[in-house]
Amino acid sequence: xxxQEQEVRIGFYVCHCGTNIxxxxxxxxxxxxxxxxxxxxxxxxxxxxxxxxxxxxxxxDIREHRLNRVVVASCSPLLxxxxxRSATEKGGLNQFYFHMVNIREHxxxxxxxxxxxxxxxKALAQAAVHRVAHxxxxxxxxxxxxxxxxxxxxxxxxxxxxxxxxxxxxxxILVEREPTIGGHMAKFDKTFPTLDCAACILTPKMSDVGSxxxxxxxxxxxxxxxxxxxxxxxxxxxRKPRYIDEEAxxxxxxxxxxxxxxxxxxxxxxxxxxxxxxxxxxxxxxxTPQIVAIDPNTCLNFxxxxxxxxxxxxxxxxTCVEACGDKNAIDFTQVERxxxxxxxxxxxxxxFQTFDxxxxxxxxxxxxxxxxxxxxIERLVNASGPTGGHVVMxxxxxxxxxxxxxxxxxxxxxxxxxxxxxxxxxxSMKLAHLLKEHTGAEIYNFYIDVRTPGKGYEEFYNKLxxxxxxxxxxxxxxxxxxxxxxxxxxxxVIRVEDTLAGYVRRIxxxxxxxxxxxxxxxxxxxxxxxxxxxxxxxxxxLERHPxxxxxxxxxxxxxxxxxxxxxxxxxxxxAQAGAAAAEVLALIDKGFVEQEPNTAFILEDECSGCKSCIxxxxxxxxxxxxxxxxxxxxxxxxKGCGTCVGSCPSGSIVQNLFDDEEIFSxxxxxxxxx
Amino acid sequence: MKYGYFxxxxxxxxxxxxxxxxxxxxxxxxxxxxxxxxxSCCGATAYMAVDExxxxxxxxxxLAIAEQEGHAQLMAPCSACYLVLNKTQHYMAEYGAMxxxxxxxxxxxxxxxxxxxxxxxxxxxLLNDVGLEAVKQKVTHPLKGLKVAPYYGCQxxxxxxxxxxQADPQTMDRLLESLGATVVDxxxxxxxxxxxxxxxxxxxxxxxxxILLKEARKxxxxxxxxxxxxxxxxxxxxxxxxxxxxxxxxxxxxxxSQLMGLAFGLPAGRLGLQRGFVPMKPLAxxxxx
Numbered sequence: 001x002x003x004q005e006q007e008v009r010i011g012f013y014v015c016h017c018g019t020n021i022x023x024x025x026x027x028x029x030x031x032x033x034x035x036x037x038x039x040x041x042x043x044x045x046x047x048x049x050x051x052x053x054x055x056x057x058x059x060x061d062i063r064e065h066r067l068n069r070v071v072v073a074s075c076s077p078l079l080x081x082x083x084x085r086s087a088t089e090k091g092g093l094n095q096f097y098f099h100m101v102n103i104r105e106h107x108x109x110x111x112x113x114x115x116x117x118x119x120x121x122k123a124l125a126q127a128a129v130h131r132v133a134h135x136x137x138x139x140x141x142x143x144x145x146x147x148x149x150x151x152x153x154x155x156x157x158x159x160x161x162x163x164x165x166x167x168x169x170x171x172x173i174l175v176e177r178e179p180t181i182g183g184h185m186a187k188f189d190k191t192f193p194t195l196d197c198a199a200c201i202l203t204p205k206m207s208d209v210g211s212x213x214x215x216x217x218x219x220x221x222x223x224x225x226x227x228x229x230x231x232x233x234x235x236x237x238x239r240k241p242r243y244i245d246e247e248a249x250x251x252x253x254x255x256x257x258x259x260x261x262x263x264x265x266x267x268x269x270x271x272x273x274x275x276x277x278x279x280x281x282x283x284x285x286x287x288t289p290q291i292v293a294i295d296p297n298t299c300l301n302f303x304x305x306x307x308x309x310x311x312x313x314x315x316x317x318x319t320c321v322e323a324c325g326d327k328n329a330i331d332f333t334q335v336e337r338x339x340x341x342x343x344x345x346x347x348x349x350x351x352f353q354t355f356d357x358x359x360x361x362x363x364x365x366x367x368x369x370x371x372x373x374x375x376x377i378e379r380l381v382n383a384s385g386p387t388g389g390h391v392v393m394x395x396x397x398x399x400x401x402x403x404x405x406x407x408x409x410x411x412x413x414x415x416x417x418x419x420x421x422x423x424x425x426x427x428s429m430k431l432a433h434l435l436k437e438h439t440g441a442e443i444y445n446f447y448i449d450v451r452t453p454g455k456g457y458e459e460f461y462n463k464l465x466x467x468x469x470x471x472x473x474x475x476x477x478x479x480x481x482x483x484x485x486x487x488x489x490x491x492x493v494i495r496v497e498d499t500l501a502g503y504v505r506r507i508x509x510x511x512x513x514x515x516x517x518x519x520x521x522x523x524x525x526x527x528x529x530x531x532x533x534x535x536x537x538x539x540x541x542l543e544r545h546p547x548x549x550x551x552x553x554x555x556x557x558x559x560x561x562x563x564x565x566x567x568x569x570x571x572x573x574x575a576q577a578g579a580a581a582a583e584v585l586a587l588i589d590k591g592f593v594e595q596e597p598n599t600a601f602i603l604e605d606e607c608s609g610c611k612s613c614i615x616x617x618x619x620x621x622x623x624x625x626x627x628x629x630x631x632x633x634x635x636x637x638x639k640g641c642g643t644c645v646g647s648c649p650s651g652s653i654v655q656n657l658f659d660d661e662e663i664f665s666x667x668x669x670x671x672x673x674x
Numbered sequence: 675m676k677y678g679y680f681x682x683x684x685x686x687x688x689x690x691x692x693x694x695x696x697x698x699x700x701x702x703x704x705x706x707x708x709x710x711x712x713x714s715c716c717g718a719t720a721y722m723a724v725d726e727x728x729x730x731x732x733x734x735x736x737l738a739i740a741e742q743e744g745h746a747q748l749m750a751p752c753s754a755c756y757l758v759l760n761k762t763q764h765y766m767a768e769y770g771a772m773x774x775x776x777x778x779x780x781x782x783x784x785x786x787x788x789x790x791x792x793x794x795x796x797x798x799x800l801l802n803d804v805g806l807e808a809v810k811q812k813v814t815h816p817l818k819g820l821k822v823a824p825y826y827g828c829q830x831x832x833x834x835x836x837x838x839x840q841a842d843p844q845t846m847d848r849l850l851e852s853l854g855a856t857v858v859d860x861x862x863x864x865x866x867x868x869x870x871x872x873x874x875x876x877x878x879x880x881x882x883x884x885i886l887l888k889e890a891r892k893x894x895x896x897x898x899x900x901x902x903x904x905x906x907x908x909x910x911x912x913x914x915x916x917x918x919x920x921x922x923x924x925x926x927x928x929x930x931s932q933l934m935g936l937a938f939g940l941p942a943g944r945l946g947l948q949r950g951f952v953p954m955k956p957l958a959x960x961x962x963x
Contacts (some may be wrong), residue, residue: 360841361839361841361842362840362841362842367842415840478841480861480863481861482860482861482862482889484885
């Protein structure tokens with residue numbers, strides 16, 4: 001700040017960005033105009049400023065023309081501010097003598113009138129030239145990275161990411177809201193196109209995660225709050241009571257058959273409600289952790305009285321406690337616990353939910369018992385499923401002799417979800433194969449297009465054709481019990497326009513399977529807000545760049561993997577999880593991040609000690625020096641939000657990069673343009 | 675509650691029974707319906723198929739009159755009118771060229787559409803504005819034991835499904851239940867009644883009507899309830915021809931508003947029930963059984 005008196009010598013560069021900018025903005029005209037402004041020593045237009053020669057140009061000009069300020073008008077600072085700052089520094093200047101103007105996203109891409117877009121570019125450039133004259137040299141600060149990583153969601157994405165990081169010797173905290181890890185994949189029977197058993201490839205990974213010395217699994221838990229910034233996050237985790245002491249439970253499961261409910265009575269979530277469980281249960285045999293849970297909604301010990309309070313039913317004999325014996329693992333007094341963890345980076349792998357088939361009433365799910373969702377069929381064909389892999393319909397005894405599988409349920413439809421869910425064609429064919437194998441039934445697939453982009457996928461489709469599975473091209477109009485002929489009586493009739501045969505068909509079947517699509521989790525918006533991420537219009541988490549930064553988010557230190565970013569199959573999910581893990585490890589290995597010096601500070605002489613700023617700071621970064629009677633700001637905690645700056649009654653708080661001179665001269669610059 | 679009322683041609687002609695029952699029923703519920711002055715043909719599906727521009731201009735004329743008369747909302751009980759008026763509004767909002775064309779046509783007779791006037795179906799109004807609780811309170815003669823097949827037809831749910839589901843609509847089901855009737859589970863709620871094919875291509879059209887009647891009988895319905903004058907006409911008016919081609923399926927088809935009138939205890943003779951070809955059994959005979 002001392003050398004302000006020095007003569008200001010600005011170099012200005014306007015980038016064509018190929019035709020991205022030049023097609024809508026007259027770049028030479030902008031350069032010519034800026035060249036006439038006071039303080040501007042040289043003004044140039046160039047095809048690609050971000051290229052090596054472009055950066056070299058800046059460095060050379062700084063040396064040859066003794067520039068002491070640099071302005072580049074090009075794309076978003078998000079993309080290339082670091083590039084040009086670095087070029088400025090290499091030229092021998094402090095990097096904060098650089099300022100960037102966005103005339104691409106803010107101008108050429110969003111306007112259709114070339115003359116007006118050019119004017120806007122000039123006005124923005126003039127603002128930047130005015131501002132940069134007041135820039136001061138600043139130093140970035142380095143913040144160290146906490147080497148522990150939080151992984152949210154323990155489906156196959158979270159499991160794979162956690163394992164990769166943990167295997168490198170770094171600590172991982174893996175949070176899962178269900179009683180067991182495994183996610184959707186644990187429910188699948190086989191995986192396409194190789195037809196290897198999902199459990200056989202997943203459960204060993206699950207138990208490895210459970211026993212890994214570097215992984216702490218917090219099952220039946222949810223992240224409720226995230227504070228901090230890249231490298232230094234404080235995460236609040238809600239541990240839901242499972243009414244079992246996790247340390248004391250040895251996983252013997254003696255309590256389950258001991259429950260007073262002699263027969264399992266309640267819908268079993270893991271089996272999509274097709275099976276029954278007791279109030280004390282373990283979701284499935286290979287669940288990790290191998291710890292039972294007690295469901296307070298069905299356990300007699302948690303009956304609600306008329307006043308809403310808890311009433312222990314006298315029908316409960318606490319036989320589970322008796323069976324547990326001196327292990328004493330059952331604890332009906334457990335309450336929700338809140339725990340805090342310090343981590344440096346986060347991988348969000350919260351997965352997807354399937355489309356609710358009731359939202360497509362024409363297909364009769366919920367009205368006709370023998371209309372199933374694809375996840376239900378996964379459980380029905382599974383050897384550890386509710387029927388032991390015996391495919392029977394809801395009456396519990398008859399096998400289907402014909403099955404219709406309807407593709408794209410909830411997908412590719414303006415009325416529900418417009419996107420293709422990517423996995424349904426393949427899993428429908430997998431289920432077609434399995435159903436045929438189990439029952440010998442005639443199987444009809446109803447499709448709009450068969451989409452099989454993946455290694456070995458088209459070959460799998462051909463295999464199905466060879467097996468004699470029928471494929472009918474046409475979007476199904478409805479599933480109905482309206483019989484027109486005697487052989488349709490008692491069947492589900494699928495009405496469809498067969499667009500290859502060119503007529504409307506009625507196909508009677510015993511069982512209908514709805515290939516429900518993938519959509520964002522119900523609470524994706526809450527998660528997005530918590531981690532300060534963005535969502536696309538469909539609600540999946542938004543990656544930083546669709547091609548070049550697919551697992552990064554706009555929030556440094558927060559990464560995404562798997563179907564929370566968009567529908568994807570297991571191979572792609574695992575690849576993304578690995579990529580996210582690599583990003584985290586790169587961050588940890590570097591050991592620090594550089595932070596913008598955009599923090600606020602208090603001019604001690606001018607502070608009146610009124611303390612009005614202190615309660616306003618969202619980061620509790622402002623403290624009070626009782627001795628001096630003045631407030632001061634802890635730079636390490638300040639995030640540069642500017643709240644205190646605006647509120648200080650005596651104007652004694654200043655923010656780097658945003659001081660009054662800089663802001664007012666920028667405003668003057670834009671307003672001075674005719 | 676006040677609504678502009680666009681009767682359309684059917685409610686003054688073949689579907690007179692609809693108007694004769696709807697107006698007293700709505701009045702009984704405290705709803706004011708004011709018929710548009712000098713309303714014209716809505717264009718129906720026929721004109722739409724010939725020339726969309728002229729069809730929209732014709733329909734928009736009625737919207738302009740509604741706006742001129744200061745109606746916040748317009749009730750269109752006939753399915754064809756309901757669809758065409760909604761479609762015209764949709765086209766004008768979506769396609770600039772259509773809006774300009776309609777504006778020009780209306781301008782030549784000093785009319786203007788400056789804002790969208792919500793076009794409402796009576797079922798929508800009954801369920802969402804009046805509410806089933808208010809309907810229930812007016813029921814003095816519950817339709818106990820009367821098995822009704824609710825038939826919505828195509829036009830009030832397709833392509834616009836503003837107040838009900840396209841494939842499995844529920845509003846009339848709920849309304850009939852609130853009158854005390856037994857709603858028959860029948861899957862042909864929105865299937866084709868034959869439309870104008872009953873006249874132009876009887877072989878195809880009558881078959882469609884026959885399918886509906888047959889399935890309603892098979893599922894044990896005493897009566898079919900409808901919302902559409904053309905559906906009512908097709909299901910009620912061709913019994914002799916259907917019997918000659920296939921078999922007799924003499925099941926009455928009435929407007930939901932007629933059933934409401936009966937449940938409200940309004941004079942049965944003033945609900946247009948005498949106009950049906952297949953008469954409905956007196957309610958007392960059904961409820962006594």
